[in-house]
Amino acid sequence: MTKTRSPVREALAQCRPELLAAAFFSLFLNLLMLVVPIYIMQIFTRVLVSGSRETLVVLTVAAVAAMIIYGLLTLQRGNLLTRMSSKVDTLLAERVHGALIARSVRTAETRSAQALRDLAQVRNLLAGQELQSLFDVPWTPIFLVVIFLLHPVLGIVSLVGALVLLALALVNDRLTRKPLMAAGMAAIKANNNASANVRNAEVVEGMGMRAAVIERWQRYNTEVLDQQTQAADIGGLLAALSRVARMIVQIGIFGAGAWLVMAHDLTSGAMMAATFLMANALRPVESAIRTWKQLLAAREAYQRLERLLADVPEPGSGMPLPRPAGRLSVEQIVFTPPKGERPVLRGVSFVVEPGEMLGIVGPSAAGKSTLAKIIVGVWRPSSGAVRLDEADVAGWDPIDLGQHVGYLPQDVELFEGTVRENIARMTDAPPEAVIAAAQKAGVHEMILRLPEGYETQIGEGGSVLSGGQRQRIGLARALFGDPRLVVLDEPNANLDTEGERALAQALAEVRREGATVVVIAHRPSLLAVADRILVLRDGRIEMQGSRDAILAKIAPKFAGPRSRPTELPARSVPPAVATG
Template sequence: MRMAVQQSDMQTLIKDGRRTFVAGLTYAAALSGFITLLQLTVPLFMLQVHDRVINSRSYDTLAMLAILAGGGLLLYGILEFIRALTFQAMAGTLVRRLNLPTLEAALSASVAGGAVKASQVLRDLADLRTFLTSSAVVAPLEGMWCPIYLVVLFALHPYYGILAVVSAGILVALGLLSDMFTRQMTKEANQAHIENISRISGTLRHSEAIEAMGMLPALARRWRSDQVHAADLSNLANARGRGMHTTTRVLRLFMQIAALSLGASLVIDGTASPGSMIGATIVMSRLLAPFDSLTDNWKSWIAASSAWNRIRELLESHQSSRDSIPTPPCEGPLEVDGLIYVPPGRDLPVIKGIGFTVEPGTILGVVGPSAAGKSTLARLMVGAAKPTAGGIYLDGHNVYLWERGSFGHMTGYLPQSVSLLDGTIRENIARMREADPRLVIEAARLAGVHEMIGRLPLGYDTPVGDGRFTLSGGQKQRIALARAVYGRPRLLVLDEPNANLDAEGEAALMRAMRALRDDGTIVVVIAHRPAIMECADKLLVLQDGRIAQFGDRTSIVATLAPPRKRAGTGDAA
């Protein structure tokens, strides 16, 4: 039921986005109708000047026509400005509504392994806003009011109207042909560029290893191949699109010449006035301009449509069944019940039906060979992955379904791959919240890094993250530990917390673990060094995703100890 509610919310959000777009587009379309009428000001002014003023030689008529034309153009400018503000407001409203849900969905997709798609969708929001505030979105609205120009042309002379209908039909056909020839290729080219950029961005995170082991030439060859493929697709699509647009523009100019020639013929025959010839030529130009613009900006519409579809697909696939109501703090046990986990894209489970209970005030050490499922279990304990079957419960509450804000107050997590966010050390320890500095210092003291931070250039205000002050691996891990213990969480999960620590850092880690255990925290630690495991009250031995042993540390260690050799022989006891 909870999942259904989430899905309903996502569907409602998408419908609201569409409704915002349609409402804004409808209002802008209505404005475009008045703008289209006002764009007749110049051709009608020229028609009246040629047919009335020149023949009557009346300055009063000229002055009156000029005043009316000036008023019409002023109103045209005002409505044009209001229409631009309409698109700007529509884009702002749409992005504000979608921003946070899209960010949450992208984060969930990234956790689930869809980082390439997620990172692109975040750019899609900005691209969608840019499109809605560009001139490309206006062309269809002006095109839908082209019948007004047809009415004027037929009123001037039926032949003008017939020529306009034929010309518009030809341009529409060329636009459809352009779409047919370029749409799929443009999509493939854009997708290839997106994947290539994401692949390069992901690889550059390992720049030190690339530089140290001379991997750049080989990687450059791979990148070049991918880029050439994407560029070839893009160039072919652009060539086809530009060819069709050039054809459309040339034909449009020919049609204007045809209109002028037709008008001249009608004037010679005495069936139309010179003023109507000039006015019809200008009206014909205004009639065909939206079709020319549509052909030129069709790629923008395809790109915007693709961006919206990616956003919609991400939101629709965001099936997180997490609660939206915060859960109050609790102090109950951690229970793992029939836990099974099959990673996305795989058929075999990594965690195979395990179950155990850890009481508050207990340090649980998780050991086992590589690929036994230890890090996966850690991710499941903090709700970073959704169990395939079974569940993990803290004081009876499902850790995956738990509302993230309140769960974050209850939980600390130090992943195997340590990273600090772009910000100051104080902000990182406080988990990017506005926090009491005393709580930050308390967490730093608990993790044993207060003195180390004090020796940094700006202390707690030292900026860290990409392109900021460079910390060693051990310093990052100790600051990340302070972040994990911030607020004295009730569940602390540490995955290889001493991987980059020296003896001093390891001692501080063990002191923090014992202090939190004495405070009633459940501490789960994954480590290989015996010194860390000596802090554990219980041990869990994982093997091939199953529990091999679980119990008190002393009894488990006794069974894991290597056999001793008998004195004077080479046989194992």
Template sequence: MKQNQLIQGLEELRSQRRKLRGLMWSVALFSVFVNLLMLTAPIYMLQLYDRVLGSRSEATLIALTLLMSFLFLMMGILDYARARILARAGAQFQASLDHRVFSAVLRQPSKDGGTTAGLKDLEAVQKLLSSPVITAAFDIPWTPVFLLAISIFHPWLGILAIAGGAVLIGITVLNQIMTKGPLTKATVATHRADQMAEQMRVESEMVRALGMSSGAYKRWHRSREVSLHENLRASDRLGQFSAMSKTFRQFLQSAMLGLGAYLALQGEISPGAMIAGSILLGRALAPVDMAVNQWQLVQRARAGWQALAELLAETPTEQERTRLPRPNAKLQVDKLTVIPQGASRAVLRQVTFDLNPGEALGVIGPSGSGKSTLARVLTGVIAPDAGTVRLGGASLDNYAPEALGQYIGYLPQRVQMFEGTIAENIAGLELQPDATAVVAAAQMAGAHELILSLPDGYDTRLAPGGAPLSGGQMQRVGLARAIYGEPVILVLDEPNSNLDNEGTQALNNAIRAVKDRGGAVMIMAHRPAAIRECELLLIIDDGVARSFGPRDEVLNKHVQNAQQIQTAQTNGGTQ
């Protein structure tokens, strides 16, 4: 099954590559004329030695030189044109897959390397398509033509050229075999070091606060040393074959001159043929030499192609769904079961409950009981392995992801801000946020005043980690983001974990406002104040729904300190 999926991923890449056929045929056509024009230098040299020097005709020299200059100008223009075409072919290939790859890695957030790795794989393929390696591939078929031209001068010159070309091809094949392992290890080691450095950067404040700087550096440095070691091994191996190829090619050209000089002394060829044969040999072997020198780029692109095929195979293209009307806030969960990838045990088992418009449901349970997993299922991030989740009577998978994001607002347990303004973050990173809707969401979340207190208000730019906002401020801005667009269901995962009393009151006011306009709210909570506005309560333990029903009834039945919790809710406490 996995092999069939991989074939589908490869076919998707190949289908995009087939769209470049027109451009590649243009490159092939230009390559024909470029390689024909490469005969200019040896023919010019042959004419100089055999005709101009013999006749001592200046007019012939001038005419040949002007013709040679024109032909080289044409060759330069055509060579530049095919390089431009290849650059645009690579750009077209990347542009055609950018959205597909970006969407695929977002649907696989746990995939090693995340978005960066997937897009780097695509970039590696694009760089190969735009590189001189492709022009070398179009030039290599002309190598036999040049070798045949050398053989016309004299069979011994042809034998030397063919034998030397065979040795260079052998070096290329050996280069591929011997460098594949080191290059793969170097790529993996570099990725691990970069991934660790990025994690340390994102969590830099926590690393410093916990006194982990020294340990973090040592751990990163150990990973970095492995990366450097593997890169040095790969570089040494590539350098070895590159130097071998370059040295042998230069030796071969000199040997061609030497053999040509001997044959000229024997009167079997002219001095012009001796020089022309050496030039032709250089032209014939140049593409092979280019392939050897650029082999690291080829290997990286091959690895990227394979990784892209696996990524696309594991995340098939989402089919277009019929746009459903805006649903009401009726949520139905029936026998929901979720088994994490690679796990043998479900984190949610046979969970069933209903939530109607105007109601709020509190979900409580110990850490690791499955509350956050339930929240992620309800937002469409995780697909259930069994059971159904319906919104407005339709299964969640009947809604397009973008539409579902508009209908279900989500405040995750750990709020993250993205680079951009506060208004852009509230509006879901829209390039042109609806200012009226942004302010309305912030006011409902009780974040309007705190945003206005910032130096640039809603236009304050945030760093990827959320600076300069504090944890509590990010929580309230995150709540505004969840409310933006007036979703029909609001899913809040530990919404008051970083809030003070004022923030908790603002949260409760927002929950009431959502219910008053006919929406529904789900709150995953530990603290009593978070379920103050809840009419219903669901207790989850070890992935199983232990009890569901009216809040006070469930509390009295299953929670020992129910009286204290109810008192705290009545008083609006935050314990």
């Protein structure tokens, strides 16, 4: 059975031509590194002996030309690797971003975009000096062989130095891997915690929580610093030892070379050439020790990307289906959240016909918002099915399905950009379609009163708007494109009288157009315009039926001031079920 290659490895496999080209450039670059030792040997053995200025000029011009070619090839290799890193980013960025969104939906984790930082870290490694040094590592034994050819004693000294540096590199990996991994995980926690603090800044400042949340973040940050300091101390020590070892080897080469020259067993030119060759042989190993922290961090980032993309498979593209009429059928839905032990929804079934409005009520934690997410395909049920015109929503292409669905979640989130872009669902839709959605939602006049109308920048998360304005623009976004299924979760939670009036008119219009409407409501004003009402309690349908029949039973629960939330209490009517 053929094992499927991971998306990250597939992206790297598509960069094989660039890697081969970089290796080809490295071949010539390292061959050109022999120019300086050869030049030195020729100076000592031919030019100084013969006193030929013409030979000196020819050798110097040739060496300079070779170094110019070396510089051009180095530049070309760097540019090639930079473009390769951009190619990897292009191949993976959309997939990684989609996996982040999918995981956030599945696990309700919205705190971190760590995977995008991981992708950037892998990209930086591919374009950085670390990878270029790795291309040079295979040439270390070749340079050692050349030194052996100059004289075995010099070769042995250089080989011992290379083995010492290799041992230091292995020790560095063994001693720093664990603290660097721990520091990386602690840094992710610290960043997530800091993001949460900033996101909840109003609560932090309003209730005097600044000192407490900073102290909590500082605990995470201290762990990061402790682990990084431990790794840096070890890495710094080993880097210093590697430099000392390299200098000792260099002294050894000079000393042994001088001894051999005095014994007339080696020329002074060969001694100088061996010194340069030794430096070139040990340079990649020393560079690897110096950049080991970055290499380990990139490896951890790569492994996290592998786990993310393996955990969140790419969604299949279902066959495009015709525009639905809007008949909604919920069939024996059971849903257990991730890491949950008991179902939140149990055996929920109902049907809503096109042009019909179903109101859903129930106490807190009854499963109302969960049901809304399942209806629009955000979450998939553990068992059962949600069908739109007999087609299972779970098997529908998400992009295609989204064109036919309008959804207003309980917590309305807008994107940084203009009002127009948010209503158009961040697409470049024609102005007529945007204005039509705004007019249908009754928000057109409110938008015109904004400083720049539809082109008003609303800030991150719609921060320049009030809660009611965000909710009304979110409603316009839900109605954009004339969806056939509209699901609204507490759409009037932040609305004033004008907003509620506009909402009621919008619901009436979409029903006249034949759309199916599902509204989760706590206020009686919305339930009064519903065709049918469904009561949820503890994840089960307690009752459902016609509006008048259900309101007659639950009307006392809605008594009281209009501004007061009208959730059903924990205990309610007897479990008699009205059908209709």
